[in-house]
Amino acid sequence: MSLAIETEKLTKAYGRKARGIEDVDLAVEEGEVFGFLGPNGAGKTTTVRTLLGFLRPTGGRGEVFGLDIRRESVEIRARVGNLPGEFALEDKMTGEGLLKYFARLRGVRDLGYAHELSERLGAELHRPMRRLSRGNKQKVGLVQAMFHRPPLLMLDEPTGGLDPLVQEEFLDIIEEVKAEGRTVFFSSHNLAEVERVCDRVGIIRGGRLAAVETTETLVDKSFRHVVLTFAEDVDKEPFEALSGLRDLRGEGKRISFTLYDDLDEMVKLAAGHTLVNMEFERPSLEEVFLTYYERENGDGR
Protein backbone atom coordinates (compact mmCIF):
# COMPACT_ATOMS: atom_id res chain seq x y z
CA MET A 1 0.00 0.00 0.00
CA SER A 2 1.55 3.32 -1.00
CA LEU A 3 1.85 6.26 1.31
CA ALA A 4 0.23 9.63 0.87
CA ILE A 5 2.38 11.24 3.58
CA GLU A 6 5.64 9.98 4.98
CA THR A 7 7.96 11.84 7.32
CA GLU A 8 11.11 10.75 9.04
CA LYS A 9 12.41 12.72 12.02
CA LEU A 10 10.77 15.81 10.55
CA THR A 11 11.83 18.79 12.62
CA LYS A 12 11.01 22.46 12.47
CA ALA A 13 12.64 24.68 15.07
CA TYR A 14 11.65 28.34 15.35
CA GLY A 15 14.44 29.28 17.73
CA ARG A 16 14.30 29.60 21.48
CA LYS A 17 11.00 31.43 21.83
CA ALA A 18 8.51 29.20 20.06
CA ARG A 19 8.25 25.42 19.98
CA GLY A 20 8.00 23.79 16.59
CA ILE A 21 8.01 20.07 15.89
CA GLU A 22 10.72 17.53 16.62
CA ASP A 23 11.49 14.15 15.08
CA VAL A 24 7.99 13.57 13.77
CA ASP A 25 7.65 10.19 12.05
CA LEU A 26 4.38 9.92 10.19
CA ALA A 27 3.09 7.44 7.65
CA VAL A 28 -0.35 8.15 6.26
CA GLU A 29 -1.59 5.59 3.79
CA GLU A 30 -3.38 6.48 0.60
CA GLY A 31 -7.11 6.23 1.04
CA GLU A 32 -7.22 6.59 4.81
CA VAL A 33 -8.71 9.33 6.93
CA PHE A 34 -6.07 10.35 9.44
CA GLY A 35 -6.90 12.49 12.43
CA PHE A 36 -4.19 14.67 13.87
CA LEU A 37 -4.90 15.67 17.43
CA GLY A 38 -3.32 18.09 19.81
CA PRO A 39 -4.14 21.30 21.65
CA ASN A 40 -3.14 24.74 20.40
CA GLY A 41 0.62 25.08 20.08
CA ALA A 42 1.28 21.33 20.06
CA GLY A 43 2.60 21.43 16.49
CA LYS A 44 -0.37 20.42 14.31
CA THR A 45 -0.34 23.50 12.11
CA THR A 46 3.46 23.54 11.96
CA THR A 47 3.41 19.96 10.67
CA VAL A 48 0.85 20.76 7.97
CA ARG A 49 2.60 24.00 6.92
CA THR A 50 5.95 22.20 6.76
CA LEU A 51 4.46 19.44 4.61
CA LEU A 52 3.08 22.07 2.22
CA GLY A 53 6.40 23.91 1.95
CA PHE A 54 5.31 27.09 3.75
CA LEU A 55 7.90 26.40 6.44
CA ARG A 56 11.36 25.02 5.74
CA PRO A 57 12.15 21.96 7.85
CA THR A 58 15.25 22.31 10.00
CA GLY A 59 15.78 18.56 10.13
CA GLY A 60 14.55 15.23 8.86
CA ARG A 61 12.69 14.59 5.66
CA GLY A 62 9.17 14.40 4.36
CA GLU A 63 7.34 13.21 1.28
CA VAL A 64 3.81 13.61 0.00
CA PHE A 65 2.89 11.05 -2.68
CA GLY A 66 6.63 10.35 -2.92
CA LEU A 67 7.41 14.00 -3.67
CA ASP A 68 10.01 15.74 -1.54
CA ILE A 69 8.56 18.54 0.60
CA ARG A 70 11.68 20.69 0.20
CA ARG A 71 12.13 20.46 -3.57
CA GLU A 72 8.72 19.57 -4.99
CA SER A 73 6.28 21.60 -2.97
CA VAL A 74 4.52 23.00 -6.06
CA GLU A 75 3.82 19.49 -7.36
CA ILE A 76 2.65 18.52 -3.89
CA ARG A 77 0.26 21.46 -3.70
CA ALA A 78 -1.15 20.46 -7.10
CA ARG A 79 -2.31 17.24 -5.42
CA VAL A 80 -3.51 18.72 -2.15
CA GLY A 81 -6.63 20.61 -1.15
CA ASN A 82 -5.70 22.75 1.83
CA LEU A 83 -7.85 24.43 4.43
CA PRO A 84 -5.61 26.51 6.72
CA GLY A 85 -6.49 26.79 10.38
CA GLU A 86 -6.99 30.52 10.12
CA PHE A 87 -8.87 30.72 6.85
CA ALA A 88 -8.76 34.30 5.58
CA LEU A 89 -9.50 35.85 2.22
CA GLU A 90 -9.30 39.27 0.66
CA ASP A 91 -12.27 41.22 2.02
CA LYS A 92 -13.66 42.32 -1.32
CA MET A 93 -13.59 38.89 -2.93
CA THR A 94 -16.69 36.74 -3.19
CA GLY A 95 -16.63 32.97 -2.85
CA GLU A 96 -17.59 32.63 -6.51
CA GLY A 97 -14.74 34.93 -7.55
CA LEU A 98 -12.33 32.94 -5.41
CA LEU A 99 -13.44 29.61 -6.88
CA LYS A 100 -13.13 30.89 -10.45
CA TYR A 101 -9.65 32.24 -9.67
CA PHE A 102 -8.48 29.03 -8.02
CA ALA A 103 -10.04 26.98 -10.84
CA ARG A 104 -7.85 28.92 -13.28
CA LEU A 105 -4.77 28.37 -11.09
CA ARG A 106 -5.50 24.64 -11.06
CA GLY A 107 -6.68 24.28 -14.63
CA VAL A 108 -10.16 23.19 -13.53
CA ARG A 109 -12.79 24.02 -16.15
CA ASP A 110 -15.92 22.63 -14.58
CA LEU A 111 -17.17 24.20 -11.36
CA GLY A 112 -20.10 21.79 -11.10
CA TYR A 113 -18.67 19.94 -8.09
CA ALA A 114 -17.82 23.27 -6.43
CA HIS A 115 -21.44 24.37 -6.73
CA GLU A 116 -22.67 20.99 -5.51
CA LEU A 117 -20.45 21.26 -2.42
CA SER A 118 -21.54 24.86 -1.85
CA GLU A 119 -25.17 23.84 -1.96
CA ARG A 120 -24.66 20.93 0.42
CA LEU A 121 -22.76 23.06 2.92
CA GLY A 122 -24.94 26.12 2.39
CA ALA A 123 -21.98 28.30 1.41
CA GLU A 124 -22.84 31.83 0.29
CA LEU A 125 -20.77 32.42 -2.81
CA HIS A 126 -22.08 35.77 -3.93
CA ARG A 127 -21.36 37.96 -0.92
CA PRO A 128 -17.99 39.61 -0.31
CA MET A 129 -15.90 37.97 2.40
CA ARG A 130 -16.11 40.97 4.70
CA ARG A 131 -19.88 40.42 4.96
CA LEU A 132 -19.66 36.75 5.86
CA SER A 133 -19.77 35.28 9.35
CA ARG A 134 -16.95 33.01 10.52
CA GLY A 135 -19.01 29.92 9.79
CA ASN A 136 -19.87 31.07 6.28
CA LYS A 137 -16.22 31.89 5.55
CA GLN A 138 -15.31 28.41 6.76
CA LYS A 139 -17.82 26.89 4.33
CA VAL A 140 -16.18 28.76 1.44
CA GLY A 141 -12.82 27.55 2.78
CA LEU A 142 -14.00 23.95 2.73
CA VAL A 143 -15.36 24.27 -0.81
CA GLN A 144 -12.11 25.78 -2.12
CA ALA A 145 -10.14 22.94 -0.52
CA MET A 146 -12.31 20.20 -2.02
CA PHE A 147 -13.74 21.48 -5.33
CA HIS A 148 -10.89 20.16 -7.50
CA ARG A 149 -11.18 16.65 -6.05
CA PRO A 150 -7.58 16.49 -4.80
CA PRO A 151 -6.07 13.08 -3.99
CA LEU A 152 -5.18 14.45 -0.53
CA LEU A 153 -7.18 16.81 1.66
CA MET A 154 -5.34 18.62 4.44
CA LEU A 155 -7.85 20.25 6.69
CA ASP A 156 -6.90 22.21 9.78
CA GLU A 157 -9.85 22.44 12.17
CA PRO A 158 -12.38 22.01 9.34
CA THR A 159 -15.57 22.25 11.39
CA GLY A 160 -14.65 25.33 13.42
CA GLY A 161 -17.57 27.76 13.34
CA LEU A 162 -19.95 25.36 11.57
CA ASP A 163 -23.35 24.57 13.02
CA PRO A 164 -24.08 20.90 13.91
CA LEU A 165 -26.15 20.21 10.76
CA VAL A 166 -23.39 21.49 8.49
CA GLN A 167 -20.80 19.56 10.51
CA GLU A 168 -22.83 16.44 9.86
CA GLU A 169 -22.99 17.18 6.12
CA PHE A 170 -19.25 17.79 6.10
CA LEU A 171 -18.57 14.44 7.75
CA ASP A 172 -20.78 12.77 5.13
CA ILE A 173 -18.66 14.41 2.44
CA ILE A 174 -15.49 13.15 4.13
CA GLU A 175 -16.90 9.64 4.09
CA GLU A 176 -17.63 10.00 0.36
CA VAL A 177 -14.09 11.26 -0.23
CA LYS A 178 -12.78 8.20 1.60
CA ALA A 179 -15.04 5.92 -0.44
CA GLU A 180 -13.48 7.36 -3.59
CA GLY A 181 -10.08 6.22 -2.30
CA ARG A 182 -8.82 9.70 -1.59
CA THR A 183 -6.84 10.55 1.53
CA VAL A 184 -7.84 12.96 4.27
CA PHE A 185 -5.46 14.36 6.86
CA PHE A 186 -7.20 16.53 9.33
CA SER A 187 -6.54 18.13 12.64
CA SER A 188 -9.35 18.80 15.00
CA HIS A 189 -10.34 19.62 18.52
CA ASN A 190 -13.66 17.91 18.01
CA LEU A 191 -12.82 14.39 19.08
CA ALA A 192 -16.29 13.03 18.48
CA GLU A 193 -16.00 13.77 14.77
CA VAL A 194 -12.47 12.38 14.65
CA GLU A 195 -13.70 9.20 16.26
CA ARG A 196 -16.52 8.97 13.74
CA VAL A 197 -14.59 9.35 10.50
CA CYS A 198 -10.91 8.66 11.16
CA ASP A 199 -9.27 5.32 10.51
CA ARG A 200 -6.21 6.26 12.49
CA VAL A 201 -5.27 8.99 14.88
CA GLY A 202 -1.96 10.67 15.65
CA ILE A 203 -1.56 12.56 18.89
CA ILE A 204 1.02 15.32 18.93
CA ARG A 205 2.27 16.62 22.23
CA GLY A 206 4.88 19.32 22.72
CA GLY A 207 5.96 19.08 19.10
CA ARG A 208 6.51 15.33 19.26
CA LEU A 209 4.26 12.58 17.99
CA ALA A 210 3.07 10.82 21.14
CA ALA A 211 1.03 8.04 19.57
CA VAL A 212 -0.30 6.78 16.26
CA GLU A 213 -2.96 4.11 16.44
CA THR A 214 -6.16 3.10 14.78
CA THR A 215 -8.93 5.01 16.46
CA GLU A 216 -10.31 1.77 17.87
CA THR A 217 -6.97 0.53 19.21
CA LEU A 218 -6.22 3.83 20.80
CA VAL A 219 -9.47 3.69 22.66
CA ASP A 220 -9.21 -0.06 23.43
CA LYS A 221 -5.65 0.17 24.67
CA SER A 222 -6.22 3.00 27.02
CA PHE A 223 -8.49 2.32 30.01
CA ARG A 224 -11.94 1.16 30.99
CA HIS A 225 -14.52 2.50 33.31
CA VAL A 226 -15.62 -0.57 35.28
CA VAL A 227 -18.69 -1.06 37.44
CA LEU A 228 -19.02 -4.30 39.43
CA THR A 229 -22.22 -5.34 41.15
CA PHE A 230 -22.06 -8.23 43.66
CA ALA A 231 -24.67 -10.37 45.35
CA GLU A 232 -23.56 -9.15 48.80
CA ASP A 233 -21.63 -6.22 50.25
CA VAL A 234 -17.92 -6.34 49.42
CA ASP A 235 -14.85 -4.79 50.93
CA LYS A 236 -13.32 -2.47 48.37
CA GLU A 237 -9.84 -2.48 49.97
CA PRO A 238 -8.47 -5.51 48.06
CA PHE A 239 -9.36 -3.72 44.80
CA GLU A 240 -7.24 -0.71 45.83
CA ALA A 241 -4.18 -2.94 45.57
CA LEU A 242 -4.82 -3.63 41.89
CA SER A 243 -2.17 -2.09 39.67
CA GLY A 244 -3.43 0.61 37.30
CA LEU A 245 -6.56 1.31 39.27
CA ARG A 246 -7.88 4.81 39.77
CA ASP A 247 -10.97 6.62 41.07
CA LEU A 248 -12.18 3.70 43.18
CA ARG A 249 -15.63 4.23 44.58
CA GLY A 250 -17.57 1.64 46.53
CA GLU A 251 -20.75 1.43 48.48
CA GLY A 252 -22.36 -1.83 49.56
CA LYS A 253 -22.74 -4.23 46.69
CA ARG A 254 -21.50 -1.90 44.01
CA ILE A 255 -17.98 -0.66 43.30
CA SER A 256 -16.69 1.37 40.38
CA PHE A 257 -13.23 2.36 39.22
CA THR A 258 -11.11 3.18 36.20
CA LEU A 259 -8.64 0.50 35.19
CA TYR A 260 -5.55 1.23 33.14
CA ASP A 261 -3.94 -2.22 33.30
CA ASP A 262 -4.89 -5.77 32.31
CA LEU A 263 -8.33 -6.98 33.22
CA ASP A 264 -7.08 -10.42 34.27
CA GLU A 265 -6.07 -9.60 37.85
CA MET A 266 -9.23 -7.62 38.41
CA VAL A 267 -11.47 -10.41 37.05
CA LYS A 268 -9.78 -12.97 39.30
CA LEU A 269 -10.30 -10.73 42.32
CA ALA A 270 -13.93 -10.14 41.44
CA ALA A 271 -14.48 -13.88 40.95
CA GLY A 272 -13.83 -14.37 44.68
CA HIS A 273 -17.31 -12.95 45.23
CA THR A 274 -20.68 -13.67 43.68
CA LEU A 275 -20.69 -11.31 40.78
CA VAL A 276 -24.13 -10.19 39.59
CA ASN A 277 -23.14 -7.74 36.91
CA MET A 278 -19.96 -6.36 35.32
CA GLU A 279 -20.10 -3.23 33.15
CA PHE A 280 -17.28 -2.00 30.96
CA GLU A 281 -17.52 1.43 29.49
CA ARG A 282 -15.15 2.39 26.68
CA PRO A 283 -13.74 5.86 27.22
CA SER A 284 -14.44 8.49 24.63
CA LEU A 285 -11.55 9.58 22.43
CA GLU A 286 -11.70 12.85 24.32
CA GLU A 287 -10.91 11.08 27.59
CA VAL A 288 -8.06 9.18 25.95
CA PHE A 289 -6.70 12.39 24.56
CA LEU A 290 -6.92 14.15 27.89
CA THR A 291 -5.09 11.27 29.53
CA TYR A 292 -2.12 11.84 27.23
CA TYR A 293 -2.00 15.44 28.31
CA GLU A 294 -2.39 14.67 31.97
CA ARG A 295 0.61 12.38 31.66
CA GLU A 296 2.57 15.22 30.09
CA ASN A 297 1.63 17.56 32.90
CA GLY A 298 2.62 14.94 35.44
CA ASP A 299 -0.70 14.78 37.21
CA GLY A 300 -1.81 11.56 35.59
CA ARG A 301 -0.81 8.05 36.30
Place this chain on the structure above:
Amino acid sequence: MSMSLNRGEKERHTARPVGTLLALVSHTARMQFRSVIIWGAALGLYSAAMVASFTAIEGSAAQLNQLMEAYPKGMLEAFGVTDLGDPANYLHSQVFGLAPLALSFFPILALAGAIAGAEERGTIDVLLGNPLPRWQLVAGNFVAVAISLLEICAVVGLLTWGTAVLMDVELSVREVADAVLNLWPICIVFGALALFCSALFHRRSLAIAIPAFLLFGMYLMDTIGRASEDLEDWRPYSVFKYYGSAIENGIDWTHFGSITLAALVLTLLAALVFRRRDIYT
Protein backbone atom coordinates in the same frame (compact mmCIF):
# COMPACT_ATOMS: atom_id res chain seq x y z
CA MET B 1 -9.86 0.21 -0.15
CA SER B 2 -7.04 2.49 -1.04
CA MET B 3 -5.74 3.15 -4.52
CA SER B 4 -2.70 4.88 -5.92
CA LEU B 5 -3.04 7.87 -8.21
CA ASN B 6 -3.57 6.62 -11.74
CA ARG B 7 -2.01 8.33 -14.74
CA GLY B 8 -5.05 10.46 -15.55
CA GLU B 9 -5.31 11.61 -11.96
CA LYS B 10 -1.61 12.48 -11.88
CA GLU B 11 -1.91 14.55 -15.05
CA ARG B 12 -5.01 16.29 -13.74
CA HIS B 13 -3.15 17.22 -10.56
CA THR B 14 0.04 18.51 -12.11
CA ALA B 15 1.38 22.06 -11.74
CA ARG B 16 0.94 24.31 -14.82
CA PRO B 17 3.55 27.09 -14.46
CA VAL B 18 2.46 29.29 -17.41
CA GLY B 19 -1.23 29.02 -16.64
CA THR B 20 -0.74 29.93 -12.99
CA LEU B 21 1.34 33.01 -13.80
CA LEU B 22 -1.21 34.29 -16.30
CA ALA B 23 -4.07 33.63 -13.89
CA LEU B 24 -2.24 35.42 -11.08
CA VAL B 25 -1.38 38.47 -13.20
CA SER B 26 -4.85 38.87 -14.67
CA HIS B 27 -6.56 38.36 -11.31
CA THR B 28 -4.27 40.80 -9.47
CA ALA B 29 -4.56 43.43 -12.20
CA ARG B 30 -8.35 43.05 -12.14
CA MET B 31 -8.44 43.44 -8.36
CA GLN B 32 -6.46 46.67 -8.73
CA PHE B 33 -8.81 48.16 -11.30
CA ARG B 34 -10.68 50.33 -8.80
CA SER B 35 -7.39 51.69 -7.45
CA VAL B 36 -6.29 52.44 -11.01
CA ILE B 37 -9.42 54.54 -11.55
CA ILE B 38 -9.01 56.36 -8.23
CA TRP B 39 -5.29 57.09 -8.65
CA GLY B 40 -5.68 57.94 -12.33
CA ALA B 41 -8.63 60.23 -11.70
CA ALA B 42 -7.01 61.98 -8.72
CA LEU B 43 -3.69 62.65 -10.39
CA GLY B 44 -5.26 63.21 -13.82
CA LEU B 45 -7.76 65.75 -12.50
CA TYR B 46 -4.98 67.59 -10.67
CA SER B 47 -2.96 67.64 -13.89
CA ALA B 48 -6.04 68.76 -15.86
CA ALA B 49 -6.58 71.56 -13.34
CA MET B 50 -2.98 72.68 -13.84
CA VAL B 51 -3.48 72.67 -17.62
CA ALA B 52 -6.63 74.76 -17.15
CA SER B 53 -4.81 77.12 -14.79
CA PHE B 54 -2.15 77.65 -17.44
CA THR B 55 -4.69 79.52 -19.59
CA ALA B 56 -5.18 81.95 -16.71
CA ILE B 57 -1.48 82.77 -16.34
CA GLU B 58 -0.59 82.47 -20.04
CA GLY B 59 -1.36 86.14 -20.69
CA SER B 60 0.76 87.36 -17.82
CA ALA B 61 3.62 84.88 -18.28
CA ALA B 62 6.11 87.65 -19.09
CA GLN B 63 5.38 89.45 -15.80
CA LEU B 64 5.48 86.17 -13.89
CA ASN B 65 8.84 85.25 -15.38
CA GLN B 66 10.07 88.73 -14.39
CA LEU B 67 8.79 88.10 -10.89
CA MET B 68 10.52 84.72 -10.84
CA GLU B 69 13.83 86.39 -11.58
CA ALA B 70 13.64 87.87 -8.11
CA TYR B 71 13.83 84.32 -6.69
CA PRO B 72 17.25 82.73 -6.12
CA LYS B 73 18.41 81.02 -9.30
CA GLY B 74 19.20 77.82 -7.41
CA MET B 75 15.69 77.60 -6.10
CA LEU B 76 14.16 77.94 -9.55
CA GLU B 77 16.55 75.27 -10.83
CA ALA B 78 15.66 73.03 -7.94
CA PHE B 79 12.02 73.06 -8.98
CA GLY B 80 12.75 73.02 -12.72
CA VAL B 81 11.22 76.43 -13.42
CA THR B 82 12.70 78.04 -16.52
CA ASP B 83 9.83 79.64 -18.48
CA LEU B 84 6.30 79.78 -17.10
CA GLY B 85 5.03 80.89 -20.49
CA ASP B 86 5.88 77.46 -21.87
CA PRO B 87 3.07 74.99 -21.07
CA ALA B 88 5.51 72.08 -21.01
CA ASN B 89 7.79 73.77 -18.47
CA TYR B 90 4.79 74.96 -16.48
CA LEU B 91 3.38 71.43 -16.29
CA HIS B 92 6.77 69.95 -15.40
CA SER B 93 7.21 72.38 -12.50
CA GLN B 94 3.60 72.05 -11.30
CA VAL B 95 2.78 68.40 -12.03
CA PHE B 96 5.31 66.00 -13.47
CA GLY B 97 8.30 67.10 -11.38
CA LEU B 98 6.37 66.25 -8.22
CA ALA B 99 4.08 63.47 -9.43
CA PRO B 100 6.50 60.60 -8.61
CA LEU B 101 6.31 61.59 -4.95
CA ALA B 102 2.61 60.78 -4.93
CA LEU B 103 2.26 58.14 -7.64
CA SER B 104 5.10 55.96 -6.27
CA PHE B 105 2.81 55.16 -3.37
CA PHE B 106 0.55 53.15 -5.64
CA PRO B 107 3.20 50.48 -6.39
CA ILE B 108 4.70 50.80 -2.90
CA LEU B 109 1.39 50.06 -1.18
CA ALA B 110 0.36 47.38 -3.65
CA LEU B 111 3.66 45.49 -3.60
CA ALA B 112 4.29 45.84 0.14
CA GLY B 113 0.98 44.03 0.53
CA ALA B 114 1.85 41.27 -1.92
CA ILE B 115 3.85 39.16 0.55
CA ALA B 116 4.25 40.74 4.00
CA GLY B 117 0.74 42.23 3.77
CA ALA B 118 -0.74 38.88 2.75
CA GLU B 119 1.09 37.25 5.67
CA GLU B 120 -0.32 39.82 8.07
CA ARG B 121 -3.84 39.40 6.68
CA GLY B 122 -3.42 35.63 6.82
CA THR B 123 -4.43 35.22 3.17
CA ILE B 124 -1.14 33.87 1.84
CA ASP B 125 -1.69 30.25 2.95
CA VAL B 126 -4.92 30.00 0.97
CA LEU B 127 -3.33 31.40 -2.17
CA LEU B 128 -0.14 29.36 -1.88
CA GLY B 129 -2.22 26.28 -1.14
CA ASN B 130 -2.54 26.27 -4.93
CA PRO B 131 0.27 24.97 -7.14
CA LEU B 132 1.80 28.43 -7.43
CA PRO B 133 5.60 28.66 -7.27
CA ARG B 134 6.84 31.33 -4.89
CA TRP B 135 8.75 33.16 -7.62
CA GLN B 136 5.48 33.53 -9.50
CA LEU B 137 3.88 35.26 -6.55
CA VAL B 138 6.71 37.81 -6.69
CA ALA B 139 6.90 38.15 -10.48
CA GLY B 140 3.15 38.02 -11.00
CA ASN B 141 2.49 40.80 -8.52
CA PHE B 142 5.25 42.91 -10.04
CA VAL B 143 3.88 42.47 -13.57
CA ALA B 144 0.30 43.16 -12.46
CA VAL B 145 1.30 46.35 -10.63
CA ALA B 146 3.48 47.41 -13.57
CA ILE B 147 0.45 47.04 -15.87
CA SER B 148 -1.85 48.88 -13.44
CA LEU B 149 0.71 51.69 -13.12
CA LEU B 150 0.83 51.98 -16.87
CA GLU B 151 -2.97 52.24 -16.91
CA ILE B 152 -2.85 55.03 -14.30
CA CYS B 153 -0.28 56.87 -16.44
CA ALA B 154 -2.60 56.47 -19.43
CA VAL B 155 -5.57 57.92 -17.50
CA VAL B 156 -3.42 60.86 -16.33
CA GLY B 157 -2.21 61.37 -19.89
CA LEU B 158 -5.72 61.29 -21.34
CA LEU B 159 -7.08 63.77 -18.82
CA THR B 160 -4.08 66.07 -19.30
CA TRP B 161 -4.15 66.00 -23.08
CA GLY B 162 -7.95 66.13 -23.28
CA THR B 163 -7.99 69.26 -21.12
CA ALA B 164 -5.20 70.81 -23.22
CA VAL B 165 -7.28 70.24 -26.37
CA LEU B 166 -10.44 71.62 -24.75
CA MET B 167 -8.64 74.67 -23.32
CA ASP B 168 -6.61 75.23 -26.46
CA VAL B 169 -3.27 74.86 -24.67
CA GLU B 170 -0.36 74.12 -26.94
CA LEU B 171 0.60 70.65 -25.80
CA SER B 172 1.21 67.79 -28.19
CA VAL B 173 0.18 64.15 -27.68
CA ARG B 174 3.87 63.25 -27.84
CA GLU B 175 4.82 65.64 -25.04
CA VAL B 176 2.04 64.35 -22.79
CA ALA B 177 2.81 60.71 -23.63
CA ASP B 178 6.50 61.22 -22.83
CA ALA B 179 5.65 62.95 -19.55
CA VAL B 180 3.33 60.22 -18.28
CA LEU B 181 5.38 57.30 -19.60
CA ASN B 182 8.46 58.72 -17.87
CA LEU B 183 6.62 58.42 -14.55
CA TRP B 184 6.47 54.64 -14.92
CA PRO B 185 10.08 53.54 -14.27
CA ILE B 186 10.72 55.91 -11.36
CA CYS B 187 7.51 54.82 -9.63
CA ILE B 188 7.92 51.11 -10.33
CA VAL B 189 11.48 51.08 -8.97
CA PHE B 190 10.20 52.18 -5.56
CA GLY B 191 7.46 49.56 -5.86
CA ALA B 192 10.09 46.91 -6.60
CA LEU B 193 11.99 48.05 -3.52
CA ALA B 194 8.79 47.64 -1.48
CA LEU B 195 8.40 44.15 -2.96
CA PHE B 196 11.95 43.28 -1.97
CA CYS B 197 11.35 44.56 1.58
CA SER B 198 8.05 42.66 1.65
CA ALA B 199 9.91 39.47 0.72
CA LEU B 200 12.73 40.12 3.17
CA PHE B 201 10.81 41.20 6.23
CA HIS B 202 7.52 39.87 7.51
CA ARG B 203 6.10 43.32 8.19
CA ARG B 204 4.15 45.42 5.71
CA SER B 205 4.90 48.62 7.64
CA LEU B 206 8.64 48.18 7.03
CA ALA B 207 8.02 47.39 3.36
CA ILE B 208 6.25 50.74 3.07
CA ALA B 209 8.46 52.84 5.33
CA ILE B 210 11.81 51.97 3.76
CA PRO B 211 10.93 52.84 0.13
CA ALA B 212 8.92 55.87 1.28
CA PHE B 213 11.92 57.15 3.24
CA LEU B 214 14.22 56.60 0.25
CA LEU B 215 11.69 58.22 -2.10
CA PHE B 216 11.60 61.47 -0.15
CA GLY B 217 15.29 61.27 0.72
CA MET B 218 16.31 60.90 -2.92
CA TYR B 219 13.92 63.66 -4.00
CA LEU B 220 15.41 66.05 -1.44
CA MET B 221 18.94 64.98 -2.32
CA ASP B 222 18.32 65.79 -5.99
CA THR B 223 16.41 69.01 -5.35
CA ILE B 224 19.00 70.38 -2.93
CA GLY B 225 21.80 69.10 -5.16
CA ARG B 226 20.43 71.19 -8.02
CA ALA B 227 20.20 74.27 -5.81
CA SER B 228 23.57 73.95 -4.10
CA GLU B 229 26.88 73.30 -5.84
CA ASP B 230 28.28 71.87 -2.59
CA LEU B 231 25.75 69.05 -2.65
CA GLU B 232 25.74 68.44 -6.38
CA ASP B 233 28.07 65.46 -6.02
CA TRP B 234 25.32 63.62 -4.17
CA ARG B 235 22.84 63.83 -7.05
CA PRO B 236 24.06 60.70 -8.90
CA TYR B 237 22.94 58.67 -5.88
CA SER B 238 19.37 59.85 -6.38
CA VAL B 239 17.14 58.20 -8.97
CA PHE B 240 15.54 61.62 -9.53
CA LYS B 241 18.71 62.82 -11.28
CA TYR B 242 17.88 60.36 -14.06
CA TYR B 243 14.21 61.32 -14.19
CA GLY B 244 14.67 64.64 -16.01
CA SER B 245 11.83 66.52 -17.71
CA ALA B 246 10.44 64.28 -20.43
CA ILE B 247 7.60 66.68 -21.26
CA GLU B 248 10.22 69.22 -22.37
CA ASN B 249 13.14 67.09 -23.56
CA GLY B 250 11.54 63.76 -24.44
CA ILE B 251 12.36 60.47 -22.73
CA ASP B 252 16.00 59.63 -22.11
CA TRP B 253 15.75 55.95 -23.02
CA THR B 254 19.09 55.10 -21.44
CA HIS B 255 17.90 56.37 -18.09
CA PHE B 256 14.45 54.85 -18.66
CA GLY B 257 16.05 51.47 -19.34
CA SER B 258 18.52 51.72 -16.43
CA ILE B 259 15.82 52.51 -13.88
CA THR B 260 13.63 49.72 -15.26
CA LEU B 261 16.59 47.35 -15.02
CA ALA B 262 17.09 48.36 -11.38
CA ALA B 263 13.43 47.53 -10.73
CA LEU B 264 13.85 44.14 -12.40
CA VAL B 265 16.97 43.39 -10.34
CA LEU B 266 15.10 44.25 -7.12
CA THR B 267 12.25 41.96 -8.20
CA LEU B 268 14.71 39.15 -8.90
CA LEU B 269 16.28 39.67 -5.47
CA ALA B 270 12.81 39.62 -3.92
CA ALA B 271 12.10 36.27 -5.61
CA LEU B 272 15.42 34.83 -4.39
CA VAL B 273 14.88 36.01 -0.82
CA PHE B 274 11.26 34.83 -0.71
CA ARG B 275 12.20 31.44 -2.11
CA ARG B 276 14.29 30.64 0.94
CA ARG B 277 12.33 31.98 3.83
CA ASP B 278 9.51 30.73 6.01
CA ILE B 279 6.03 32.09 5.46
CA TYR B 280 4.39 33.34 8.64
CA THR B 281 0.73 33.93 9.24
